[in-house]
Amino acid sequence: MSNSNSQAAAGAVQDFRSKMMELVRAGDDKAALALAETSISEPGLVADVTCALAAIYYRAGGIGYAIKLLRSQVDSVSYPAEVPEILAVLYGLAGCLADAIYYAKLATTEEAANEVTPYFGPDFPKFTEILTQITAKPLLARGIAAMNMGDLEQAKFHVEQHLSVTSNDVEALDTYAQIQLLRGDTAEAIGMLRSIATLAGPSATLLSRLAHCLIKSGTAREGLACHQEAIARAPTSAAILGAAMADFRYFDGAEIKATGIAEAWAAQLAAAAPKTVRPAPKYAGASPIRICYLCSSLDTPELRAMVGAVAKAHDRSKVNVIGFGKGEADSPANYWTRGAFELWRDVSALDVTTMGALIRGEGVHVVIDADGLLAPAKSGLFQRNTAPLQINWLHLPVAGRAPGNYLACVVGREAGEGEIALASGRYCLGDPLGAAPVATPAPAVEAGTITFGTELSRAELTPRLAMVWGRILQAVPGSTLLFRDTGLFQDPPMVDEVVALFGNAGVSHRIDVVRGGSRAEFAASIDVALMPFPSADNLAFGEFLRGGAPVIALASEGVGADMGAFLAAAGLGESLVASDVAAYVAAASALAGNVAALSAMRAALPERLAAVPAFSPKGFAAMIEDAVTQALGRLQA
Structure with missing residues (x-):
């Protein structure tokens, strides 16, 4: 140069x-x-x-x-x-x-x-x-902390930094897969977990997580096989058994029973119980009643908003409300807790023994579990008699009963031994922000044909469900079924699979997808909503109801019992609630066959919904207060 x-x-x-x-x-x-x-x-x-x-x-x-x-x-x-x-x-x-x-x-x-x-x-x-x-894996630790706080973008960024330096760290790869799953990137999570299996071998924990991802992606049989292999490798792990139980919400009763997993899970929880259990604290009629909500694993924003709204709506002259959740109360991910709890504790890293001691130390009278099977590692908490009254509210096992001294919430019938009745279901279907339901005209009045609508995840779209919906479309000439797309149809192979599923029923040409817009807008564009079974998002279909669309529910399977109880309380049980698949098809067909009756039902829907006390957070909270007050009274008798 x-x-x-x-x-x-x-x-x-x-x-x-x-x-x-x-x-x-x-x-x-x-x-x-x-x-x-x-x-x-x-x-x-x-x-x-x-x-x-x-x-x-x-x-x-x-x-x-x-x-x-x-x-x-x-x-x-x-x-x-x-x-x-x-x-x-x-x-x-x-x-x-x-x-x-x-x-x-x-x-x-x-x-x-x-x-x-x-x-x-x-x-x-x-x-x-x-x-x-210098400490070990600080970037990974930051990623895990951000994930636990619900800040998935920051969690992903920090773990990516760690993997940039240590690309074959199995713990980091597993954490990254968890983050992808929480972000809804199920296919990417599956690929990552399979990579880990290649690097380190398929451990029970890895197989359990892979099973969940596979089931969420719609390959239920493959996922069940992974769950069974995970249990074979760790037959005494309550967390591994509990994870399988949580995924059973996507299966019908016969399939669940055939696996024997529900019995093994209950037996393992019983075996892991303390040898000597302290008696439950006595309730001496203290007022206000001190209620603690367990809510560290609520897995959707809608569910968190519902629980927060119910907790906030409690009558403070009757109850004090404590929240046991994940992360600090002032973190951005916990915005839903603002004004809902007098006291908030981060229990995400605590074991059940420590949690039990903390509940006792806070002088709690009633523990209400909103986590249930979403937190399988904490399933043994109620075996420790943490409070005078323990209630399993959400995410109950779909088969069997977990050991422990608690009341399980039931709907649609009188409470039996070890149960507590919530007359109109376990979900508050009113708007957490207090917006009133609206009446919208039936599109069929102008269109001349019936439009059914639904929203569901890939795990909820089963061959059986597709065939049942196919029967409804065949029974209603000219009808169509609209899917509200929440990401389900972004993958071209998924579209092909839906076409194949409904092609088996001969109705694939009568399926369409709606992208964008709110649930209220979607409800106004359909005549009748078809709720999936055995698993469904109750809160989504509650929004359809508030937007003016009647909902057909199968009350004999899964969370359909909650929607069925709610509709029955609104005086709509005879028209919209089915006891079996044949009645489900008949109810949808009958409503579609009488547009005048359908229009009248839609016009009366706001008034009927508002008449259900549990339609509002305040009414739902009052229902819980009455139920726990009566149960505590029985403890004093």
Whole structure:
């Protein structure tokens, strides 16, 4: 290179460094990134630009990405002299002690310089300052903490940083799969879990998680096989057995019974119970009643909003309300708890023994479990007699009963031994924000044909359900079935599968998909909503009711009993609630065959819904207060 060219290159480097440092001092990383991107094509600036980009990543928390960029520098022929020490610091911050020490030793072979280190800012530490503070997997720990707080974007980012540095860490890969599943990226989670199985072998925990993902993706038989293999590897694990029980909501009773898992689960919980159980605290008529809601594993925003609204609606002259959940009350993920609880405890990391002691210590009179099978590792809590009255509210086992001294909520019938009745179902179907239901005209009045509608997950769309809905479409000439798309149809193979499923029933040409819009808008565009079975999102169909669409429910299976009890309380049981599949088809066909009656029902729907006390959070909370007051009274008798 000629002297003039060399001077020009040196001048370009100095100019870049001067501009970059000005932006660093100003804290303007956006402009710094733009400068680096526009300078990357200059041959003499590659090293400085790469270091500047690494510094920008570092300041944004992207330690893993920064390390990858600087590693590329070390692998080149020449690199800025400070890079080894910068890498030593970054590896230390990432918890990689061996790598940090290696680059620290390499740094001692380099001449002292201070050319690119300033890009990292004035607070960038020296290696000697962090050496004694290096901890194992700090980036992964941040990711797990963010996941537990419900901040899935931050959780994904932190775990990606860790995997950028340690790509084959099985624990991190498993955590990443959990995050993907929580984000709804089920296919990606399955791929990740299969990769882990290749790396480390299929453990019971891995197989259990893979089973859940497979069932959520619609491959129920494959998922059940994974659950059975997980149980075979860990037959005494209550968490592994409980995870299988949680997924049984997508199966019918005969399939569940054939597995024998429900009996094994109950037997294991009984075997794991304390040998000597303390008697339950006595209720001496204290007022106000102190109620504790267990709500650390509620898995949808709608469910959290419902529980929060019910807790907030309690009559504070009668009850005090405590929440046992996940994360701190002031975290963004726990916005739904605001104003709902006098006291909030983060119990996500506690075992059942510690939780039981905490409940006793808080002087709780009534524990109401909203988690149920969503928190299988905590299923043994009620065997410890934590409070005078223990109630299993949501997510009850679909087969069998867990051991313990508690009352299980039942609907649609009188309560028996060990039960407590919630007359209009276990779900508050009113708007948590208090919006009133509306009456909308039946689209069939103008269209001349009936439009059925539904919303469901991939796990809920079974061949059996498709055939039943096919029977309804065949029984109602010219009718169509609209799916409200919540992501189910974004994958082209899924569309093909739906076409095949309904093709078996000869009605695939009468299926359509609606994307976008609210549930209220969807309800106004359909004549009748068909609720899936055995599993369904009750709260979604509650929104359809509030939007003006009658809902056909099969009360003999799964959560359909809750919707059936609610509709019966609204005086709609005879028209909309079915006791078996034949009655389900007949109810949908009959309603579709009488447009005048359908229109009258839609016009009267708001008044009928409002007449159900449990339609509002206040009415639902009052129903719980009455039920627990009576149950506590029986304990005193």
